[in-house]
Amino acid sequence: MASEYGLNFGFRRSDESVRVSEGRFRTPTTGAPLLIGTAVEIDPSNPGFLRACAANAPLVPGVAGLLVQEEEHLRGIYETPAGLMDSFNFGVAKKNTLSVITTGAGTKVWFKNSTTQNRADGRTVTGVTLLVAAGLTLGSRLGWNGTAWAATTTAADQWMTVTAVDVAGGYCEAVLLR
Numbered sequence: 581m582a583s584e585y586g587l588n589f590g591f592r593r594s595d596e597s598v599r600v601s602e603g604r605f606r607t608p609t610t611g612a613p614l615l616i617g618t619a620v621e622i623d624p625s626n627p628g629f630l631r632a633c634a635a636n637a638p639l640v641p642g643v644a645g646l647l648v649q650e651e652e653h654l655r656g657i658y659e660t661p662a663g664l665m666d667s668f669n670f671g672v673a674k675k676n677t678l679s680v681i682t683t684g685a686g687t688k689v690w691f692k693n694s695t696t697q698n699r700a701d702g703r704t705v706t707g708v709t710l711l712v713a714a715g716l717t718l719g720s721r722l723g724w725n726g727t728a729w730a731a732t733t734t735a736a737d738q739w740m741t742v743t744a745v746d747v748a749g750g751y752c753e754a755v756l757l758r
Contacts, residue, residue: 585648586671588710589617592753593688601680602642605630607649609676616671617691617710619724619739620647620681630679635726639739639758645681646689646756649673671708685758688743691729693750713747720745722754729754 584590591599605622606629607614614620619633621644633644673679691711698704712730716722722740723732729752732738740754 585616587694588615588671588692588708589646590690591688592690593686593755595686598686599682599684600641600645601648601682602645604678604680606676607647607673607679613675614647614673615708615710616647616649616673617689618647618673619644619729620679621645622681630681633724633726635724636732636734636737637724638736639683639756641683641758643681645683647673647679648682649677649679683758684756687756688753689740689756690751690753709750711750711752713745713750713752716742716745716747716752718742718745721757722752 608629608631614632619637620630621633621637621640623629623631630647637644639645693709693711693713694707696704696707710728712725712728715731720731720742721733721738722729722742723734723737724739729740738757740756742752742754744753745751
């Protein structure tokens with residue numbers, strides 16, 4: 581099953597016999613909202629919460645993985661009115677909201693950078709770089725550099741193998757290793 585979570589991340593293959601969604605942890609209550617598809621880990625200093633992984637963090641199933649927030653489209657009465665929602669909002673995790681850590685060897689995902697866009701109603705949506713595409717080739721290994729997915733040759737940092745890439749378009753598909 582293919583699915584998307586906004587403009588920058590989605591699943592190409594999400595076989596539930598392969599994909600593992602670990603626990604229900606809350607996203608941070610402070611700081612910039614995390615993007616869906618970010619590398620996250622359980623926050624040991626804040627039980628019940630997640631935090632973004634540091635650069636070069638290893639993939640540790642059950643502790644670290646891709647951030648997925650299944651209900652980010654459900655807004656409360658004090659949040660952005662439905663009339664101002666668009667596909668950009670779906671890629672941003674709501675703060676202090678239950679989410680899961682996703683892993684599973686063979687789970688296939690995609691990442692795409694987006695540029696700043698002006699909407700018809702006058703809003704400007706800031707561009708997102710979730711992937712450092714420069715230098716990626718078929719078979720490259722991806723790791724987390726602290727802010728985006730990027731090529732890595734260090735075995736301990738490798739989370740995924742690139743299975744399709746469009747460097748100019750800032751796009752790749754990759755399969756999780758664990």
